[in-house]
Amino acid sequence: MNRLAKETSPYLLQHAHNPVDWYAWGPDALQKAADENKPILVSIGYSACHWCHVMERESFENEHVATVMNQNFVCIKVDREERPDVDAIYMDAVQAMGVQGGWPLNVFLMPDARPFYGLTYLPPKQWVNLLNSVRNAFDENYDQLADSAEGFARHLGMSVAEQYYLTDNRPVYTKEALETMYGKLARSFDSEKGGPRRAPKFPMPANYGFLLRYYQVTKNQEALNHIRLTLDRIALGGIYDQAGGGFARYSVDDQWFAPHFEKMLYDNGQLLTLYSEAYSLIRNELYRKTVFQTVDFLQRELTSPEGGFYSALDADSEGEEGKFYTWTTPELQSVLGDDFTWFAELYHINPNGNWEHGRNILHRTLSDEEFARMQEWNPDQLTRNLATVHRKLMDIRADRIRPGLDDKILCSWNGLMLKGLVTAYRVFGETRFLEMAENNARFIRNRLTQPGTGRLFHSYKTGPDGAGKATITGYLEDYAAVIDGYLALYQATFQESYVEEADRLTRYAIEGFWDEEDRLFYFTDASGEKLIARKKEVFDNVIPASNSMMAHNLHTLSLLLDRPDYAERLEAMMGRVQKLLEQNADYLTNWASLYALHVTPTAEIAIIGPEALLFREEFDRRFYPNKVLAGTVTESHLPLLENRTPLHGQTAIYVCYNRACQLPVLSVEEALGSLGV
Numbered sequence: 001m002n003r004l005a006k007e008t009s010p011y012l013l014q015h016a017h018n019p020v021d022w023y024a025w026g027p028d029a030l031q032k033a034a035d036e037n038k039p040i041l042v043s044i045g046y047s048a049c050h051w052c053h054v055m056e057r058e059s060f061e062n063e064h065v066a067t068v069m070n071q072n073f074v075c076i077k078v079d080r081e082e083r084p085d086v087d088a089i090y091m092d093a094v095q096a097m098g099v100q101g102g103w104p105l106n107v108f109l110m111p112d113a114r115p116f117y118g119l120t121y122l123p124p125k126q127w128v129n130l131l132n133s134v135r136n137a138f139d140e141n142y143d144q145l146a147d148s149a150e151g152f153a154r155h156l157g158m159s160v161a162e163q164y165y166l167t168d169n170r171p172v173y174t175k176e177a178l179e180t181m182y183g184k185l186a187r188s189f190d191s192e193k194g195g196p197r198r199a200p201k202f203p204m205p206a207n208y209g210f211l212l213r214y215y216q217v218t219k220n221q222e223a224l225n226h227i228r229l230t231l232d233r234i235a236l237g238g239i240y241d242q243a244g245g246g247f248a249r250y251s252v253d254d255q256w257f258a259p260h261f262e263k264m265l266y267d268n269g270q271l272l273t274l275y276s277e278a279y280s281l282i283r284n285e286l287y288r289k290t291v292f293q294t295v296d297f298l299q300r301e302l303t304s305p306e307g308g309f310y311s312a313l314d315a316d317s318e319g320e321e322g323k324f325y326t327w328t329t330p331e332l333q334s335v336l337g338d339d340f341t342w343f344a345e346l347y348h349i350n351p352n353g354n355w356e357h358g359r360n361i362l363h364r365t366l367s368d369e370e371f372a373r374m375q376e377w378n379p380d381q382l383t384r385n386l387a388t389v390h391r392k393l394m395d396i397r398a399d400r401i402r403p404g405l406d407d408k409i410l411c412s413w414n415g416l417m418l419k420g421l422v423t424a425y426r427v428f429g430e431t432r433f434l435e436m437a438e439n440n441a442r443f444i445r446n447r448l449t450q451p452g453t454g455r456l457f458h459s460y461k462t463g464p465d466g467a468g469k470a471t472i473t474g475y476l477e478d479y480a481a482v483i484d485g486y487l488a489l490y491q492a493t494f495q496e497s498y499v500e501e502a503d504r505l506t507r508y509a510i511e512g513f514w515d516e517e518d519r520l521f522y523f524t525d526a527s528g529e530k531l532i533a534r535k536k537e538v539f540d541n542v543i544p545a546s547n548s549m550m551a552h553n554l555h556t557l558s559l560l561l562d563r564p565d566y567a568e569r570l571e572a573m574m575g576r577v578q579k580l581l582e583q584n585a586d587y588l589t590n591w592a593s594l595y596a597l598h599v600t601p602t603a604e605i606a607i608i609g610p611e612a613l614l615f616r617e618e619f620d621r622r623f624y625p626n627k628v629l630a631g632t633v634t635e636s637h638l639p640l641l642e643n644r645t646p647l648h649g650q651t652a653i654y655v656c657y658n659r660a661c662q663l664p665v666l667s668v669e670e671a672l673g674s675l676g677v
Helices: 010-014 027-036 050-060 063-072 084-096 124-140 142-157 160-164 175-186 205-218 221-236 265-282 285-301 329-346 368-375 379-398 411-428 431-447 476-493 496-513 546-560 564-583 589-599 612-620 668-675
Strands: 040-045 074-079 105-109 115-119 457-462 468-473 603-608 627-632 652-657
Touching: 010 050, 010 074, 027 040, 027 074, 040 084, 050 063, 050 124, 063 124, 084 105, 084 115, 084 142, 115 142, 124 142, 160 564, 175 205, 175 221, 175 564, 175 589, 205 221, 205 265, 205 589, 221 265, 221 285, 265 285, 265 411, 285 368, 285 411, 285 431, 329 379, 368 379, 411 431, 411 457, 411 476, 411 612, 431 476, 476 496, 476 546, 476 612, 476 627, 496 546, 546 564, 546 589, 546 627, 564 589, 603 612, 612 627, 612 668, 652 668
Parallel strands: 040 074, 603 627
Antiparallel strands: 040 105, 105 115, 457 468, 603 652
């Protein structure tokens, strides 16, 4: 066993038996490189990464390859999910070298940690040749490599304003600019299969969150049609686990058919939010079913005994991708008996398999309603039949060798799932969802919040002895996602401790992460480890940028707490990115969502009286994202509620804009009427 055996990361532990003399990222490895003037090899991946596993089997478990690595380099293994700060720096560097990014990411550094070359997967023979070439270059052309590394270090050290020519501006919110942003995204629409016109296809929840908010402002039917088409195709496709619920990370084709079978917490959390919001607008029962089944998956397979959520399930089992989730036709015939015929028609089962190795991926094109009509069944009959066959399949799966579980618990990803569960509760009223969310919030407070300082940790892991340990100073993504989750919880329950904690974390984020010069937040805490660069996340990806999430939080808090200073900071951020947003909205869709919320005023809704929570339920059943909710049964010192009272003993609703309130009304229907819903 090597040094990684002492680590908590499941990804690092996977490499603990390699003959490579791995170090974890830290001062010991960096000091060794400096003392011996030896180049550093940083290899970055994550536990559910298929090609990371392939490279480990082919190269890192090979004694000869390991000898070459050990003799020539200080070798460092990094879990990108535990150390997104390290990953971001070296991914940026590799992309600046003109290399397509991805994982495993292998980067060669000078002894002072400045990068000079990098690439992704290589097969073993080419990998050994490269190792020897890099070491020869280091020995024979040191000065040239040092100059190259200095250039990349300068690039990494550039501010966001320098990189993207950003200036201080006052944001201007117009429907015309919003249409420009929509147009950027719409150019990529696949009008037949949904999503973008390319393969592979990633769900990209932030894109459809923007389209929902854009539709709320413009009522553009094309946008709504694309939302419908995409969410239908994803929920019916192979990227969604038709038998057990939950979403895979992406589809390798352009049909949403064949997934890369790893299941990530961050995808499933955001997709819970997206499908719940879409249901409140579209009322498609497919979306309800998808949400409930995905929560079942979460509860069954990713929930820790303490209420935290694990990170991921591997794509592979028994050394084969997707084996756990796919079926041979004879297997299905044996399990399903008389039900096989209609099941095969619904899920496109092929006698020889519809995928690799004679196996079938369950996928559909017809909704329950359409298929029931074809079979001349009533909808309840199909529902019962599906429940029966899915139960049989899940019983068989329960006896299979399971994919590997990455059981570390990440603060930021738990925040995303917290928001997903709360949104699902607000839309569907299912108390189980709220119970899971509140258990998770307690876990974050008790296990991921540092006693004394109240700062967040990034990662938590239970060791072999059963004791849990929180590690790594929290990143901006941790604060941003958890604050968002707490704000959603407050608006679902009206428990003021949640908004108070969201505000406390926001004040700390401003203190520890804000850059007054760039008018944006750094990704790393000022009190955290000092790396060769201190980066900022601006562009939204599969997970929205931590800066865009913080901007949303500042908007909500500025209204709930009447904090003009938060609004001013938000305006500075939006002013900074507006030009970039208009030019590249397809890469900044979470920013674009916030822009859409500013085109028309945000409704500040105060509910006071004995039926406050019942009225909240009525509000949340309707799609109206441009609102913040505050409520109390008795009295409150929150600014939106202070000095407001029930009306003649009855629950009163005050609809306000820009801190000016209309006359109170006594029904949600009246309030919604004033909102134009």
